[in-house]
Every structure is written in C-alpha cells, then in structure tokens.
Amino acid sequence: MxxxxxxGIGGTFMGGIAAIAKEAGYRVTGCDAKMxxxxxxxxxxLGIDVMxxxxxxxxxxxxxxxxxxGNVASRGMPVVEAILNQGLPYTSGPQWLAEHVLQSHWVLAVAGTHGKTTTAxxxxxxxxxxGLAPGFLIGGVPENFHVSARLPQADQQSGMVASSLSTDKGRCRQGFFVIEADEYDTAFFDKRSKFVHYRPRTALLNNLEYDHADIFPDLAAIETQFHHLVRTIPSEGLIVSNGQSEALARVLDRGCWTPVENFGEANDWLVGAVNQQGGFDVLFQHQVVGHVEWDLLGDHNRMNALAVIAAARHxxxxxxxxxxxxxxxxxxxxxxEIKGVVSGITVYDDFAHHPTxxxxxxxxxxxxxxSGRIVAVLEPRSNTMKLGTMKAALPNSLAxxxxxxxxxxxVDWDVHAALHxxxxxxxxxxxxxxxxxxIVAAAQPGDQIxxxxxxxxxGIHQKILLGLAQKF
Incomplete structure (x- = not known):
C-alpha cells in the first residue's frame, strides 16, 4: 500500500481524488484550511485522516x-516550502489522476463555464x-450516487467492460470515466488548465464565457486553454459543442481534428416541444428521436441534457x-436543493455564483x-465576484x-451602488x-427563498429556517 x-483535500476535486485513491487501495491523508x-x-x-x-x-x-x-496551495505556505526544501516527491491532482487512473479508461470530459457538475x-x-458502471469525478455529490467520485466498477467486477456497446475501432477499454473538466489552473508549479491532463475520447463543451478573473486576463486567454484541450482529443473521438456559443466556435475555428456534433443549433441536436411540466422532445437533424420527462428546471438544463444524450450516443x-x-x-x-419548508416558504440552496x-x-x-415571490439571497464569494469583474452584469442577472x-x-467594491x-x-x-x-422578517408564506x-x-439556510420556525 x-x-x-x-x-488542499477539502475541495471537491481534491476530495474526489482522495476517494478514488482510497478505493484503489492507497493510504490517504490530507490537510486543508477549512472543511x-x-x-x-x-x-x-471514508475514514480519511484530515488535519x-x-x-x-x-x-x-x-x-x-x-x-x-492542490491549486489552493501556493509558495510561502509552510508545508509547500518544506516539501520543496526537503526534496520530497510531489505532483498535482490532475497529473496524479491522469497517470494512475485515466490513462486506462475511456474518458468523457465535461467542460464549460457553467453546468459542468450537473451535466457530468x-x-x-x-x-x-x-449498465456501464462508469467511474467519475464530479465537483458535487449526485443524488443518484451519493458520492462525488469512484473508480469504474467494471474494472473491479470483470477487468473489462462487459458490453458490446463500444467495441468498434478498438475503443473498448477498461471502463468509462466521466470527469468534470475544469479550466482553472492546475497548481502553483503548473499553470495549464486542469483539463489538458485528462485526454478525453468524448468531450462536451457546454459553453464558454469570461470567468476566473484572478488568473485569466480576458476571454481570449480562456479560449486558448480550451483549444489546448481540443488538441488532445483523438480523431476517432467526438466533440459535443454548444452551437449557440460564439466563443466555442472561435475555439474550434483555430483547428479541429475531431468530429463535432453541435447542440442547440439546427443541424444537429435541438430541444423540441416543451410541455408544462418541463418535459421535452429531443430532435436530431430535424427528426424527433426521443422525449424526456423530468423535474429539472430551465432551458439550460434542457441544453445540458442534449449534450449528454449526444455523448452517450457516442x-x-x-x-x-x-x-x-x-x-x-x-x-x-x-x-x-430544497433545504426545508416552513409555513409554505421554501428555502433552496444553489451553487450559482456567475451572473449567467x-x-x-x-x-x-x-x-x-x-408569479410567486422569489427572494434571492446572494453571496459574491468566488474570486471573480470578489474582484468585482462581473458587477455590471449583476443587475440584469437578478432582475x-x-x-x-x-x-x-x-467584498471590496460597492455592492449597493452596483445594484442601485x-x-x-x-x-x-x-x-x-x-x-x-x-430575510426572516420580510418572509411571507409562499415565498421561494x-x-x-x-x-x-x-450555514445560512438552517439559520433562515430556524428563524422562520420561530416566527410562524
């Protein structure tokens, strides 16, 4: 062993690596500032010792x-300086994952500014x-699995995917692995985006906007990183790309050596008729090929579903x-995620932190x-939001x-002035x-907080729910 x-074990990505390494038989320990x-x-x-x-x-x-x-670590941190001074072996999370896990699997990578976790x-x-029992590493906990990461289960059961689904062109490998492919940088010693390590065979490019103002000067710099990802996808692979994104079109125009299927535009995958419950028809090349009935909200989730259907077809x-x-x-x-309901007032938790x-x-x-009342409660916590880079877009996003x-x-910028x-x-x-x-004082029965x-x-969700319980 x-x-x-x-x-930096407390982040969703590094915590996922910890879970995978533990499952693979490693002894795993770690540290972080807060958990x-x-x-x-x-x-x-998992019984992982964390300090x-x-x-x-x-x-x-x-x-x-x-x-x-992890990329939370930087020069000057005592543990980092000690590792360097003592000449101890070190690597980044993405590189460790690529070398010890991904290289033997068919990787399906989900990249984009928004929706990576849900889509993955x-x-x-x-x-x-x-029945393909995939491995995955996702920046959240899917309710269908209750864990954020695991190894391909087919590896453990039979050593090879027991399916005829993917045998063409020698593509059948030891299991499938779905990964949320982040464009954020890898580590203090590797400033490439994380996703260049993953070498996917199937890549979903959900969307592309400016974000991560702490490391990228502009959208063009992020587009360059996305093109680095495109360069790693084999010619027998598939790129599933958002056909409505001008930024992704520019990325692919730089050079593409892989078949592309677009979603959200007329030639490939489209959302057809949508019913009152949010169910919708799936169109491929102008023909209805399927129908989805589900509980998820919004056009963005329907677009996510199109990308998933295209990738699964691959x-x-x-x-x-x-x-x-x-x-x-x-x-x-x-x-x-519904955190609780008090006197008809529903409190939701959502990860949204970019204006879009x-x-x-x-x-x-x-x-x-x-027409019911929506009470939006926002914490501008991401590095981009703290810098105020997106403040001009906030009023429209909250309208x-x-x-x-x-x-x-x-926050160092004037939030009230930005939202005036x-x-x-x-x-x-x-x-x-x-x-x-x-929030508690103003809440009314029927509100959606x-x-x-x-x-x-x-812990604001529980504090609001406790306050509402005392009020009503």
Whole structure:
C-alpha cells in the first residue's frame, strides 16, 4: 500500500481524488484550511485522516510516498516550502489522476463555464443506467450516487467492460470515466488548465464565457486553454459543442481534428416541444428521436441534457435509453436543493455564483412558480465576484427576483451602488446576522427563498429556517 498526502483535500476535486485513491487501495491523508459538507462528511465516512492547516510539522506525522498538491496551495505556505526544501516527491491532482487512473479508461470530459457538475452527473447516471458502471469525478455529490467520485466498477467486477456497446475501432477499454473538466489552473508549479491532463475520447463543451478573473486576463486567454484541450482529443473521438456559443466556435475555428456534433443549433441536436411540466422532445437533424420527462428546471438544463444524450450516443447508448435514464436523474446536491419548508416558504440552496448562472437559476424557478415571490439571497464569494469583474452584469442577472438580499462581507467594491438600478428591492449588508434577520422578517408564506453561493455561506439556510420556525 502506498501513501499519498493531499494538500488542499477539502475541495471537491481534491476530495474526489482522495476517494478514488482510497478505493484503489492507497493510504490517504490530507490537510486543508477549512472543511465543510459535502466533502467533509464524505471524507469522514471514508475514514480519511484530515488535519486543519498548512504547517510544515504535518510532514513528520504523514511521511507519504507522494504529496499531491492542490491549486489552493501556493509558495510561502509552510508545508509547500518544506516539501520543496526537503526534496520530497510531489505532483498535482490532475497529473496524479491522469497517470494512475485515466490513462486506462475511456474518458468523457465535461467542460464549460457553467453546468459542468450537473451535466457530468447526468452523463455518469446515463452510463450507469445503461449498465456501464462508469467511474467519475464530479465537483458535487449526485443524488443518484451519493458520492462525488469512484473508480469504474467494471474494472473491479470483470477487468473489462462487459458490453458490446463500444467495441468498434478498438475503443473498448477498461471502463468509462466521466470527469468534470475544469479550466482553472492546475497548481502553483503548473499553470495549464486542469483539463489538458485528462485526454478525453468524448468531450462536451457546454459553453464558454469570461470567468476566473484572478488568473485569466480576458476571454481570449480562456479560449486558448480550451483549444489546448481540443488538441488532445483523438480523431476517432467526438466533440459535443454548444452551437449557440460564439466563443466555442472561435475555439474550434483555430483547428479541429475531431468530429463535432453541435447542440442547440439546427443541424444537429435541438430541444423540441416543451410541455408544462418541463418535459421535452429531443430532435436530431430535424427528426424527433426521443422525449424526456423530468423535474429539472430551465432551458439550460434542457441544453445540458442534449449534450449528454449526444455523448452517450457516442459510446453506443441509444437516444431513447438516455432519455428514459434522464427521467430518473435526481440532480446534484446544492443545485436547486430544497433545504426545508416552513409555513409554505421554501428555502433552496444553489451553487450559482456567475451572473449567467444566477440568471438561468432564477429564470428556471420563475418558470416553475409563475408569479410567486422569489427572494434571492446572494453571496459574491468566488474570486471573480470578489474582484468585482462581473458587477455590471449583476443587475440584469437578478432582475427576475422580487426581493434581493446580498451579503457584502469580504467584498471590496460597492455592492449597493452596483445594484442601485434594481431599486428598493435590493438589501445589502456586511453584517451576516443582520442580513439573516432581515430575510426572516420580510418572509411571507409562499415565498421561494433562493440562496446562491459557491461556499458554505455560514450555514445560512438552517439559520433562515430556524428563524422562520420561530416566527410562524
């Protein structure tokens, strides 16, 4: 048994690597600054020893064979300096995964600014439902699986995928692996995007907008990284790309050596008729080829479904089988997850933190409830939001909400000024407890309280629910 110690184990990606390594028989330990669900509970359930902090003394307690360093780590951190000074073996999370897991599998990678977690979860579930028992590493916890990562189960059962779905052109490998392919940089010593390590055979390019202002100067820089990904996809593979994205079109125009199927445009995959419950027809080359009945909200999720159906078809799963599987998809924790209901007031938790994601999340809820009151609660927590790079887009993204509460603690720009055009429905506070009290005081039976943050938000959901229980 080899021992790996993971620096930054609390993130969804590095925590997923921990789970996979543990399943593969490694001894796994790690450290991070803070831990919160769902990763803290997942690691605890796996019996993985985690310490808080980045001090150098931990190297004495955890003398590992390899130190796997996440991109939360930087030069100057005591543990990083000690690893370098002592000449200890280290690698990045994506490189470790590529070398020890992905190289023997058919990789299906889901990339894009928005929707990676939901789409990767959908894809993993469709493959699971088809009996392919895929491995996966996803930046969230799909309700269909209750874990964020695992090895391909076909490896453990038979050593080879027991299916005739994917035998053409020698493509049948030891199982399928679905990965959420992030464009964020790999580590302090490897500034390439994570996804260039994954070498997928099937790649989903969901969308592409400017984000990660802390590491990318502009959209063109991100497009360059996406083209680096495109360069790694084999000519016998498949790219499933959002045909409505001008940025992705520019990426592919730089050079593409792989067949492309577009979704959301007339020549390939389209959403057809949509019913009142959100079910929809699936069209391929102008013909109805399937129908999805499910509970997910919004046009963006229907687009996600098209991409998944196209990718699953590439590995041999019939369209109608994919549609049926999507009807049994249970979504992902922190994606419109209902945290509780008090006196007809529903409190949701959602990961939305980019203006486009905020807008589509609110629009999906609006489509579901009609004219009911939506109370949007936002924490601008991501690096891009903290820098204020997207502040001009925030008013439009929040416009469909009836009341807006924004926590401005830790934000250096004037949130109230940025949202002033939305008028009296905007409430901004730097005092967390005051913000919670205002939300509870203003809440009315029938309200939909939509909390949006990419962090734990100080447990605001339970605090709101407790306050509502005391009020009503």
């Amino acid at each position: 080899k021992h790996i110690h993971i620096i 919160y669900p769902p990763m803290s509970t997942q690691l605890a359930s 808080e902090g980045f001090d150098a003394a931990q190297l004495m307690n955890y003398p590992a064979d390899m130190y796997v360093i 979860s959908m894809l993993a579930w469709v493959l699971e439902d088809a 590995v041999g799963i019939e369209v109608r089988a994919s549609c049926a599987a999507l009807g049994r998809f249970q979504n992902v924790k922190r994606r419109m 994601a905020i807008a589509t999340t609110i629009a999906g809820l609006r489509q579901k409830i009609g 469909q909400a009836d009341e807006i509460y924004c926590y401005a603690g830790g 055009e939305l008028g009296a429905k905007v409430h901004v506070d730097t005092d967390f407890d005051v913000l919670v009290a205002k 939509l909390v949006m943050s990419n962090g734990g938000f100080q």
